[in-house]
Amino acid sequence: MFSHKLLSLLPDLASFILVVNEGSFTAAAKKLGVTPSALSKTITRLESALSAKLFERTTRKLVITQAGQKVYDQSVLMVNAAQQAIDVSQSDHTEPTGSITVAAPEAFLNSVLQPFITPFLVRYPGIQLKVRAVDGEIDLLRMGIDVAFKLTDKPDENLVMIELGPTNLVLCASPEYITKRGLPRTPSDLEKHDCLYLAETERDNIWDFLKDDEFHTVKVTGRYAINHSQMRLQGVKQGLGVGIFHDFVISEAIEDGSVVPVLSDWTIKSNYHGAVALQYAQTKYMPARLRVFLDYVVTELPSKLTN
Template sequence: MQNTQLIPLLPDLASFILIVEEGSFTAAAKKLDVTPSALSKLVTRLEKALSIKLFERSTRTLLITRSGQKVYDQAVIMLNAAKQAVELSLSDHSEIQGTLTIAAPEAFLNSVVQPHVLPFLNLYPKVKLQLRVADGEIDLLRDNIDVAFMLTDTPDERLILKELGKTNLVLCASPDYIEQRGMPEHPSELVQHDCLYLAENDHDHIWRFIKGDEVHSVSVTGRYAVNHSQMRLTGVKNGLGIGILHDFVIADALEQGDVVPVLSDWTLRSNYHGFIAMQYAQTRYMPARLRVFIDYVCEHLIQRLA
């Protein structure tokens, strides 16, 4: 498609994004101050120009098609690039300002990112940070996120990746608990102990261990399960059992002797281990506030997490 053919479609694609995000013609029409029928005609025009069907429509539902989802994903990239171009044209390049939206898993956000928030904001007083806890799947393009931190072995291939370090899951318990209940020597012995797990899904109580060629799964039980890392750590410190936590969460507690490692010669496997990835969208027009944040993270976190 030539640029002369593409340019008239750009406003329609922007409206299409809003229809998808609002979930109906009526809701999107209110935000655009137009009629729902006008948006319906717009979609029909766009479908004809693209030679694909964007929605499955009925009197009650509006469902995006598989082809429509692909168009939406690319249109969001287009809209974000337009936003960045506008920001560049309006900004004073001598002054770093604006809003950054940062997403990360709760444990990482609280233990690693949060201590650096105030120093960063003090360094750049006209930058605003919006922090989002995101323990599940993160979609930067859909959720309008500038930077996402992920604990994974499978980063999003559509995004730029900076590897900050590795993270492992660690079992730990309080010294008092171990003194009273004993130190397990093999994963199979965990069935005799109280264990603290996430309780996010039906499989969180099944812990999988690897040592060399040996693989072992254990179904654990306990009096206390919580999907908040600091609450789980507090439970471990207070002798409620053996807990599963990230290494960066328990580093200080280990150093201070509040907890001791358990089965440290085994490796725990889960969805939340692997390398610590910082990801952001690829763009030719990166706002200065995003560049300084990325540089700040690389300077202050890579050495700590490596």
């Protein structure tokens, strides 16, 4: 049987999870419909009950402690188990209902997933879909994500994976730029060209190329760096330099001739090269809303990736 202490702590633990996920008392309090001071008192009460400090509070930011991280991880498991109990109770509903939170890289959302969102919501009016554009690592547990689209050759081994299709990186430039600056013949030639890159990390302007057993790493430079794929593509189309794009982003531009592939006999290596992977947590009782979403994606998306 559950102890009285455990039962009394459950609401506070749920509030604690929300504070961690939102990153602040103010944001979490807004979602809960309470004041930040009231929520702060809730967390203080929880810390007292657990005899553990959960946060390091400063005037600038809220940092979870090592003990707080352990409490968070276990609390999320508890909340997920409670959600599964709700899902089981609703499994007999003929119409899937409830909320699904989906995460995917921005470029994938814009170029591939966006056209499929509205038809899915029309087909399943009882489902609420929350879509987040997340570039970089996607941690389902910590971010409260139900299903994630990842562009990678190293999927998370702790999650279920459905491979939707391959994705490759393509180096491109406009015909006008090539006429003016010349066509790069080797990766090393890029050192003499203007290149558009992401500028998110220190290594974003270091490009790796592979052909057979030959490997080249090139440090590129350029006057325009941006982590938005469509704006970067417009820059390449307008002759600002050479850029790297996923095949699903650049395919139409190649077809209409506004850009041309460069160094197409080389493979570009990156963390975002490999496969389009659909990943979600293993569960004994999959809610109907998630099952119909997975079925919809597996049926509709692969053909888009191969076109």
